[in-house]
Amino acid sequence: xxxxxxxxxxxxxxxxxxxxxxxxxxxxxxxxxxxxxxxxxxxxxxxxxxxxxxxxxxxxxxxxxxxxxxxxxxxxxxxxxxxxxxxxxxxxxxxxxxxxxxxxxxxxxxxxxx
Amino acid sequence: xxxxxxxxxxxxxxxxxxxxxxxxxxxxxxxxxxxxxxxxxxxxxxxxxxxxxxxxxxxxxxxxxxxxxxxxxxxxxxxxxxxxxxxxxxxxxxxxxxxxxxxxxxxxxxxx
Numbered sequence: 001x002x003x004x005x006x007x008x009x010x011x012x013x014x015x016x017x018x019x020x021x022x023x024x025x026x027x028x029x030x031x032x033x034x035x036x037x038x039x040x041x042x043x044x045x046x047x048x049x050x051x052x053x054x055x056x057x058x059x060x061x062x063x064x065x066x067x068x069x070x071x072x073x074x075x076x077x078x079x080x081x082x083x084x085x086x087x088x089x090x091x092x093x094x095x096x097x098x099x100x101x102x103x104x105x106x107x108x109x110x111x112x113x114x
Numbered sequence: 115x116x117x118x119x120x121x122x123x124x125x126x127x128x129x130x131x132x133x134x135x136x137x138x139x140x141x142x143x144x145x146x147x148x149x150x151x152x153x154x155x156x157x158x159x160x161x162x163x164x165x166x167x168x169x170x171x172x173x174x175x176x177x178x179x180x181x182x183x184x185x186x187x188x189x190x191x192x193x194x195x196x197x198x199x200x201x202x203x204x205x206x207x208x209x210x211x212x213x214x215x216x217x218x219x220x221x222x223x224x225x226x
Contacts, residue, residue: 006157034215043204043220090158092215094208102148102208102215106157 002027002093006105014113019063019078021108023091026072033074034092034102035065044090050074061085086112116141120205120218127225133178133192135221137205140186145207147188149180152202164188200225 007022025031035047048059055067061084065076074091091105117140127133139145149161160173162180170180177196181189188205205218 036217044217046214049214092158094215102160102206104150104158104160 002031002095002103004091004093004103004105006089006091006108008108009106010109010111012111012113013081015083016080019076019081019085019110021076021089021091021110023065023074023076023105024072025074025091025093027093027095029095032094033065033067034094035059035063035074035076036090036092036104038088038090038107040087047076047089081110081112083112083114086110115214116145116207116209116216118205118207118216118218120203120221122221123219124222125224127195127223129197129225130194133190133195133199133223135190135203135205135223137188137190137218138186139188139207142186142207142209144185147182148206149188149190150204150206152204153200158204162190195223195225197225199223 003026005024013019033050036044037047038044047063048057048065050057050067058064063076063078065074067074088107088109090107092102094102119138121136146165148163150158151161152158162170162172164170164182167182167185178192200223203221206215208215
């Protein structure tokens with residue numbers, strides 16, 4: 001079984017400031033981890049994913065995330081927030097090698113203040 | 115890569131009316147298919163998944179049902195909608211070997 005916890009349903013940052021969205025997971029086997037973004041009135045778009053190998057994963061739009069097994073975390077970061085980053089972000093976990101189920105976090109809405 | 119199409123994109127239905135949301139997949143064969151619902155403040159909830167024609171697994175007890183009449187077609191239905199069925203419904207399919215999950219555009223359902 002697996003689960004995902006996203007800390008903070010709403011996060012506000014100033015334009016140009018660091019973005020940090022937190023995600024912790026639990027999984028009985030090595031997980032696959034994902035971050036998805038949902039812009040207003042749109043579907044989900046993959047930002048980045050971790051499967052195996054390098055623990056620092058770079059995604060689109062300047063985002064990156066680091067898989068930390070000891071902390072069971074997969075936090076999403078971006079050095080400098082842009083107004084266009086305002087959206088809802090979902091962390092997700094899937095058991096490695098299996099795609100029967102993907103478990104999503106409850107989402108974090110990012111507000112960027114000019 | 116595969117493409118997932120959903121329709122209708124938006125739907126306003128009265129309580130007690132039936133529902134049919136359709137999802138089709140292009141670019142792959144024998145895909146695993148999921149229906150997710152995103153309700154306000156609750157994130158994404160897995161409703162159903164299917165590993166093949168006629169094979170449906172339900173994750174949560176509810177007022178909805180799913181069917182898979184063809185390999186690349188997945189339908190979400192209800193005989194009588196409830197107010198609590200309102201939400202954003204997403205059809206999804208993983209890409210084995212590429213470690214990616216593809217989503218449809220989503221269907222906004224408002225039950226009034």
